[in-house]
Amino acid sequence: MNTSEEKKLSIICLSGDFDKVLAAFTLATGAAAVNYEVNLFFTFWGLNVLKQKKQRAFLGNTFLAKMFNFLMGGLKNLPLSRLNFMGISPILMTIMMKKNNVATLPELIQAAIDLEVNLYVCDMSMNILGMTKKDYIPEVKEVLGVAKFLEYSKDGETLFI
Amino acid sequence: MENKTIDITKEHCPMTFVKTKLALEKLKKGDQLTVFLSEGEPLDNVPKTAKEQGHKVLEVSKVEGPTYKIVIEK
Numbered sequence: 001m002n003t004s005e006e007k008k009l010s011i012i013c014l015s016g017d018f019d020k021v022l023a024a025f026t027l028a029t030g031a032a033a034v035n036y037e038v039n040l041f042f043t044f045w046g047l048n049v050l051k052q053k054k055q056r057a058f059l060g061n062t063f064l065a066k067m068f069n070f071l072m073g074g075l076k077n078l079p080l081s082r083l084n085f086m087g088i089s090p091i092l093m094t095i096m097m098k099k100n101n102v103a104t105l106p107e108l109i110q111a112a113i114d115l116e117v118n119l120y121v122c123d124m125s126m127n128i129l130g131m132t133k134k135d136y137i138p139e140v141k142e143v144l145g146v147a148k149f150l151e152y153s154k155d156g157e158t159l160f161i
Numbered sequence: 162m163e164n165k166t167i168d169i170t171k172e173h174c175p176m177t178f179v180k181t182k183l184a185l186e187k188l189k190k191g192d193q194l195t196v197f198l199s200e201g202e203p204l205d206n207v208p209k210t211a212k213e214q215g216h217k218v219l220e221v222s223k224v225e226g227p228t229y230k231i232v233i234e235k
Contacts, residue, residue, distance in 0.1 A: 030175030033182040034210045101171045103179075111179045 007036045008156025010149070015161055016045030016072065017081035018090040018105065024161045025108040032115035039152050040112070041144075043122035047129065048072050049109070050121065050136040065130030072129075075106070113139050118152070120144050163188060166195040169203060170228055177203040178210050185216065185235055194233045197224065204229050 009031045013024050024040065032038045042050055051074040053059065058066040080089040097104050103111065112119075121136055121143045133143050142148070167184050169177050177198065184194055198207055208218045211233045220232040 026175055029179050033175060033179040035214055100173075102173050103176045107176070111176065111183075114183055115179065 007031075007034075008039070008153070009036045010039040010041065010153035010156055010158045012149075012158070012160045013040055013042045013046035013049070014044055015081070016048040016078055018078040018093065019081050020161050021046070021049055021078060022105055022108070024159075025105065025112055026103075027159070028117050029108055029111045029115060032112065032117050037156070038112075038115075038117040039120060039149075039156075040117060041120045041122065041149050041153075044125045045072065047121060047125055047131070047136070048078060049075055050119065050140055051075065052135060052137055059135055060130030062130050065128075069129060069131070075109075078105075120149070120152075163192040164195065165192070166197070168197040169207075170197050170199050172203070174202055174206075178207055181207050181211065181233075182214075185211070185214075185233065188235045190235055192235050193219070194235065196231050196233065198229055198231065200227045200229060204231075207231065208233075 009027065011024050011028060013021065015021065028038045028040055051059070054074040054076045056070050056073045056077060059069040060066045077087065078090060079087060080093065083089050094104050119140050121133065121140050123143050123145045126143060133140065165184060165188060167180060169180050172180060181196055188194060196207060198204055208221060208231050212218055217234040218231060219234050222230050224230050
């Protein structure tokens, strides 16, 4: 259509902090809504966002992986990077967001899926945590490594969150 | 020709233009989308991004108070 279709934003989502994930998805949906091609590459803590199980669960293939995955939790356990207060703050924050008609994290994730934002899982982190692709939501497009990420993010803007 | 209306007066960035984009995606070329939005950030950006994406902004008018109406043709 025009040059706007060639714009591209790639975000490496390392953090599993509620506020940082919120920032990543706000940027991703905003960019996708103005016709950017958007790639979200989730690694380590960020992978908690994409787990099928939204609550704490003993996932993985070894004892240590199961313990780590339980402690890391899922989408509903994301901590605030500051003032977390044992997980109460993200709940309060979500209530405040709803009250002020600001999109909540699950709403932003759904919007990203509707806007066809590309969701990728880091192969290395997935293996460390003893997980497989089917432990993550079906919208995950591909499990990939650095080489593929560089290829997909080439000639666009890249952020690390 | 289809005509669709959405109200994003209570939405904030980025859902203002996310909802507009998703509504436009469901329409066919030549269809019209009426959007009720608030002045400030949504009024500045929603018509602008619609134009950038190759759509036509047929109308921008004040409804009442901070609420505006815009009509976009896909």
